Amino acid sequence: MLRRLLFLLALVALLALFAYTFARWGKPRPVAELQGKLLAPPVGDRGALAWLERRPGGDCLVVRQRSRAAPRALLTAAELGGLAVVNGRAYLSRRDREGGPTQMWSVQLHSGRQKALVPIPSPATQIVSGDEWICWLAERPAALPAAPFVVAGGPVTAVWAMTHRNDRLHPVRLLSGSGEAELLAVVSKDLYWAEYSGGTTRVRRQRITGGEVEPLVSEPGRRGALLLGNRLAWTAPSREAALPEQYCSVKTRSLSGGEATSIADWLAPDAVLLRSGRVLYAQERDALWQLGSRRGQQRLLYRASLGGRVPTVIDGVEYLVQQHGRKARLIRRGLTWGGKLRVLVGV
């Protein structure tokens, strides 16, 4: 009798496990409640997750060192900027008081060990890292903020670089406009970025050590782009819709040249491209698509809107910021089988 009861109990528990898995499979989970404004999308490496928050007391580098650990502020300063993680080491700019000197800073995510690297002219707004080089965008504010029609006094955006080895500072390029550029990646000694000016988005490449700027892609309107292995993917006006600006398509081409291939169409005009490994996703306001390498291979992953923003994908898990009442929180949702399993069991 007891034996039957125990087996029944085990069966119920198994059923509960299945029901739980069924109910929770693919559902989002909260990661942390934000205590300020998110400055940079989360970045992750070796199980650790890091992000920048602007809190009332200053900017914080918040790190969740293990999957179940509570997030904690590893670094607080008057102004932190940019964030990239390479080999468990976070790179960011740090300024301790307004108008004071700014330094490039590194923090070991697991040990919390910190190191000042080189002094830099102004805080970084975005950082990308390759095997050898770290590049960042820095914006100098307008000299004449009250006179936006005076071009010369306008804000200046510049790209800087330093090597992992000797931490030398190296100006790469002056970009037009302010907040109109996005660094895409550093591959070997080449820097890739997208620049929006005069109603056109242009993706360009330049050797960090010098040389001419190589135009890769030019599309009308504000467009997104990213590097996918040795291919470039970007959004473009729809080729099939009667009103091309009301929908967008996604194109790819090899970094070494060749024809552009359209791999998706009829996406929302503000769709954002995301990448996890070599898989490409398109995030619309209320849907997430996984894109294939050819037309017709796109697959709808989620339809429901989470009301989230600033999406980023790390190891098959999508991270979003969601408003929850008056507060914002960081949530995550699995995209792949592995990602969904990790979110389900909380690792």
Added chain:
Amino acid sequence: MKREASPIVVAVGILALLVAIEIVYWQKLGPAKPRVTAATRQGGGGSQGGSASETPSGDPRFVVVTLAGAPEAGHQDGTAGEARFDGPAAVCADRNGNVYVADSRNHAVRRISALGLVSTVAGGTSREGYADGPAQGSRFSAPAGIALLPDGSLLIADTGNHRLRRVSSAGVVAAFAGSDTPKDELGRPTGGYKDGPVMQAQFRYPVGLAAAGDGTVYVSDAGNHCVRRVADGVVSTVATAEGEMDTPTGLSWVGGILHVTDAATGCIWAGPATGPLSRLEWDGLRKLSAVPSGVAVVRGGILIADARSHGLYGFTYRSNLSPGSPLAGQQGTAGWADGRGDEARFSQPAGLCVGPEGSVYVADFGNNCVREVTLPGSLR
């Protein structure tokens, strides 16, 4: 006994695991409702300002036409319709009806002939820089001011180079005033402040220019928060009666009286060209939180371009000529439309100048074109 215990361990273990997973997540995630607010909604389009029926519009007695250019930015010479500008910041006109333009993002000086043909007078190699010599090979850095000297040569505020340059009638570019200043980490000159002989003086972001009949030149030195005077080969600073300017931009000299727009404080400074200059404030400008960018003295009053509300406003020393309403353009609505003053639309109008026949030319910075405004007999 051991065989009977294992299902219990499994069951309790599974249940404990489920409970543990739920406990790990400190907050249960309910079904999130999408929150689409005005701030997060993108691609909604719509007008950039208020609706036409609610927003004060211009005076139908004014007529606005596009002299050359179109909102599409570029650098192209040719007929008025074909020509393209990129960020025209200032204009001036000669007696023959030619209009000269400081084409700031093209780092060029352009001319619109009386017949409507647009040509590049100097600079325009698309890359900023500094080079004197024949106009075709010369280089500028974001010029934002332009004026005609009595001898017919052009004076350019080479704003990014913190210098004044002169383009002679023979087409040769030469330094007029200003000297080298220290460079920043990107190799760009930072400007400076120094009075004295013209080739030793320093400026910081010179913007507006005006030339008096005797060849004296007035410069709104925006980065140094003051107006400078260049006379007899010497640069000096024009005093203010009380307080200090913040960001002087547009500048006009008529009959020995200077008018200077202050883009940061939204007021106009005026006074004898020898100084001191006094602050003029009108309720109309203050209520608009205006960014006055250009000024021209016309019959019956003072015309001011407001880069923030995208309109042209008229004032006398005593009053606002059209309280709360622009004389041309629609308050707070950027756009590109020709027609009567109430139909016309501007986008960040910047420099103004008066033409030989009394019409006013506007450097329509945001629309990348030059506009001509025909005024009624008098502003009043």
